[in-house]
Amino acid sequence: MTALVVLERVTFTYAGAVRPALADVSLEIAAGDVMAVTGESGAGTSTLLLVATGFAPRVVGGTLAGTRRIAARRCGVVFARPWTQLTGLCSTVRDEVAFGPASLGLPRAAVLAAARNAMETLHIEQLAGREPSHLSGGELQRVVVAAALAMRPDVLALDDPAAELDPEAADALYDVLPVVAAAGTGVLLATPDSERAGRVATRAVALASGRIVAEGSPAEVLTDTEVARIARAAGCPPPYPWDVPSLLRRVER
Amino acid sequence: MIGYVDGTSPLHRAHPYTTLALSGALLFGAFALTRPLEVGLLVLTAVLFAATGRVLRSSAQTALLLSLPIWILLFVLHGLLGAEPRMAFGPVALSVPGIARALVLGGRVTAIVLGFLTALATVSPHRLVEAMTADGVPFGRTFLLASTLTVLPRMRERATQILEAQQCRGLRLGGSIVARLRALGPLALPLVLGALAEVDEQVLALDARGAAGSARRTALDPPPDSRAQHALRWALLALVAAAYAWKFWRMRG
Structure with a gap:
């Protein structure tokens, strides 16, 4: 598969910071990947998203060392706080979602089609005529994801995208990610939700103090699930089973 | 108003x-x-x-x-x-x-x-943006003008939210002029710091949605x-x- 982003021993330090937010990070994101990124607060997961999508240091400042190759033409990014990602210039959800394609200078019909498709993917067609600033946090979260998708990004980075969603809406959002990836997008997903990430991710990395401490399949890396916690509490030796089927396999053995 | x-x-x-x-x-x-x-x-x-x-x-x-x-x-x-x-x-x-x-x-x-x-x-502001977009005015200038028109209502909305939150935590607004002036601190500080923190994410979101691109934006509904x-x-x-x-x-x- 085509590598969209390659990081080789990348270290990134924010302007004015003493310690790097990312240290010696190497990874590759290919088309069709759904890569889950986990780590405790301050581990550098959000920074990894910004570095992998090219926004750091270009937009946020700071210094980058190491090798970074971004073959993706367009990168989309979605943050946990959806209200900060509204343009503040659009009076309807349709216009908010269409903002990105309109910025590309596409013909009007193509812009509206891209917005419609993105809204259908996120199941928010019924919100099209609503004022974005009057939406609930959950509705807004889906609107900003749709707005990022409408750009048809080669790489889509999502930082805790279900933070504002109820469990049902969170499930629905995570279910969309493999569909997006199947269309050729590389998805980078920073989340503390190992359960849902494990369900949709094809690969996973765990960060601690800006360094990759584990990399591999979701089963190998996403060990902070309910099942793993129960197994740990029960005195089960590592590696811990991360979901019910793997727990059953261990018990059968 | x-x-x-x-x-x-x-x-x-x-x-x-x-x-x-x-x-x-x-x-x-x-x-x-x-x-x-x-x-x-x-x-x-x-x-x-x-x-x-x-x-x-x-x-x-x-x-x-x-x-x-x-x-x-x-x-x-x-x-x-x-x-x-x-x-x-x-x-x-x-x-x-x-x-x-x-x-x-x-x-x-x-x-x-x-x-x-x-x-x-x-x-x-939305109609103004559409009018300026239809005339091919660069997005930076459009955003500057439209933001000027929307900054006061947005700040007022935010100030109301902060005021309500601070009142829930025991902030008293009545009393002498000195007491009222003293109450300004817990209101003004989060208002300014919060706005500055959110600006970073908004800049990233706008950049990710092509606002800084060189293509001529498509006007969806010019007045x-x-x-x-x-x-x-x-x-x-x-x-x-x-x-x-x-x-x-x-x-x-």
């Missing part, structure tokens, strides 16, 4: 450039008019402008509230320190030319503020313009130019 108010008045329906041109004519016209009667007519025009936009009551109230301290200052300064002759007003003798000067300056300020508030209340409105805008420009020409001709005479 400061900020856009949804409505169907002629000013709301007019092309945004036309409403802004009317407001601009009040602003520039104010400095060309130098006699109390002329400025009185200017204030009357500003009142008619607000009435046409059906925002007279709210805009006039705010305009008076904002310009009242200036009126008081002008009357005190020019009335007491102005040139002879003087007229007795109870125990004080006020300068007649000083009072006339204060009327001119105060009238100008009121007309400008009322015109600006009316434009704020009747020009939809309709007409030959009559176009002619009116040119006529306003000519009127302001004529007012300045008259002012300089009088100065020379």
